[in-house]
Amino acid sequence: MAIKITPHQLSGGIAVPPSKSMAHRAIICASLAQGRSVITNIEYSKDIEATIGAMKSLGTMIFEHEDYLEIDGTTTFMKNQCEINCFESGSTLRFMVPIALVCENNLHFTGEGRLGKRPMQVYYDIFDQQGISYLYRENVLDLYVRGRMHGGEFHLPGDVSSQFISGLLFALPLMDEDSRIVMTSPVQSKGYIDLTLQMLDMFGIQIENHDYQEFMIKGGQRYQPCDYRVEADFSQAAFYLVAGALNNQVCLQDLNNESYQGDKVVVDLLCQMGCQYTETTSGMCMQSNGLKAISIDGSQCPDIIPVMALACALSSGTSYIHHIGRLRIKECDRLKATVEVINQLGGQAIEMEDAMEITGVEKLQGGQVSSYHDHRMAMMEAIASTVCLEPVIIDDEQCVEKSYPRFWEDFQQLGGVFDECKLGE
Ligand SMILES: O=C(O)C1=C[C@@H](OP(=O)(O)O)[C@@H](O)[C@H](O)C1
Ligand SMILES: C=C(OP(=O)(O)O)C(=O)O
Structure with a gap:
């Protein structure tokens, strides 16, 4: 599907x-x-x-x-x-x-x-x-x-x-x-x-x-x-924190700001890009009035790189994400896949052996992309759709079951709108 x-x-x-x-x-x-x-x-x-x-x-x-x-x-x-x-x-x-x-x-x-x-x-x-x-x-x-x-x-x-x-x-x-x-x-x-x-x-x-x-x-x-x-997952929260950085209004409940999870660094990275991380009665929110480019060492936080690359794709200037060769040995070659998706959606990214370079654009266009049967790619693409001018079509969206089976329900609850379709339509 x-x-x-x-x-x-x-x-x-x-x-x-x-x-x-x-x-x-x-x-x-x-x-x-x-x-x-x-x-x-x-x-x-x-x-x-x-x-x-x-x-x-x-x-x-x-x-x-x-x-x-x-x-x-x-x-x-x-x-x-x-x-x-x-x-x-x-x-x-x-x-x-x-x-x-x-x-x-x-x-x-x-x-x-x-x-x-x-x-x-x-x-x-x-x-x-x-x-x-x-x-x-x-x-x-x-x-x-x-x-x-x-x-x-x-x-x-x-x-x-x-x-x-x-x-x-x-x-x-x-x-x-x-x-x-x-x-x-x-x-x-x-x-x-x-x-x-x-x-x-x-x-x-x-x-x-x-x-x-x-x-x-x-x-x-x-x-x-x-x-x-079990405490809340910062690797999954990263998708919504980036959504917030891209002008969506998402509040996250249950995050432990004292957590040892390495992917908590997503908060610091987005703040370095110009966001504000605030606590409200409904939970933690990431907000921004525009993102600026950043240089990221991805060696310690591989799982948040696809979605951080999306934030970079919508920032002003050229970002550089390095030490990410190991992304190639995850559920798919996430370095190659991330660059491909950003480019297919209308952004500007360049793949290097151990790095990617991303030049920000104001809006993405949209289009058809693959999930590469990789939960983190599918979730990044869903967040990308919120800043696209046209629909985003994703194959095999059920691959999110690997880590987040209720992702699409949550996405819908937040106002995400999607229909099942057959490819080629
Ligand atoms: O220990 C863990 O829970 C994990 C370690 C990381 O793998 P690597 O150590 O291979 O980077 C991460 O990518 C994976 O999703 C979960
Ligand atoms: C790489 C991941 O998990 P694992 O290595 O456990 O398959 C992941 O969840 O992104």
Whole structure:
């Protein structure tokens, strides 16, 4: 299917969905803790369903209620031989691999879409060093792993995905041996390591972080159950904050301004571009009287780059977003896709290997674009429609289910107008 969005200004209040990153982590930690934990403010996106399913496959009892989970983490490591379907969730895959290998196990990881094309070599190198058997197919997630991971010394690059580091940080405290992770290149997406360490701390696990260059992990630790309410998601809020920056009137409820989420930087970036971030009785609002160009280092906040690029496309002057080569290994090649969409809608963007240059225009034209089967591209395109002169047609709009299943309902509630259509119409 596809949708045709008629340009309209958005206005109203929105309850920001719960953080996907925090929900993954809370479900994992609760599953590894002996006893009952209750995780509230849960939304069942495809990625979160993947992590719930993965933990259930390993033997955890998870009781799913409308918007909360009761988790009994007692039996996690009783199951040997299981299949873990990660759907398209990179986080689920990279977090579950070491966790599932804390005990001798025989695993089959499957997934969908582009997940089988996203990097896994960091783990294959560890498997080679530790004598863990594995078999995989190129470009399709169909990975068999047999063996057990041991603690010890791990040397990893920091510039592929922080999810490998998080995965090891979840698993290594449960191993008999003490461990040390040494980064062989500077860590990118640091904010996600902070979220992992914050959640581990809440569940009773201690890790020493030596300035993201080295992590010291004592073995033989035990997760303690904990009740936790998932905080609102700054990566999703970013779409509405940019909408505000583009003269829509959207107020966001439930944002924690003390959050450790790295994507909270969206607020600072928009303020640097000339916006005001204000608290009203209806929530936090981003407002502007015109945006000015900016230079952004995207290495620590990859997920907000497509929508920040949209803000740049409507600002005065030329913006430069650099250190974003890793956008190419997400749900689609987001660097190429973002540049293509801005240009197809009537903006001016240039793709470089590790960067993009965007020269602002006053209005976008509109037209037909692809979602690239990538939730963050589809949501950015929906926000772009609010500053287009003509309708925006997006294919496969349902891909938002990966992280934000009620996105289109929320968009409509804010005054967004769209109809289903068949491509070619
Ligand atoms: O740990 C996490 O929750 C995430 C880490 C980031 O990945 P990288 O570390 O690969 O940048 C981010 O892009 C992803 O959406 C979520
Ligand atoms: C890249 C993302 O998620 P993941 O890596 O977990 O698939 C995302 O949500 O934008």
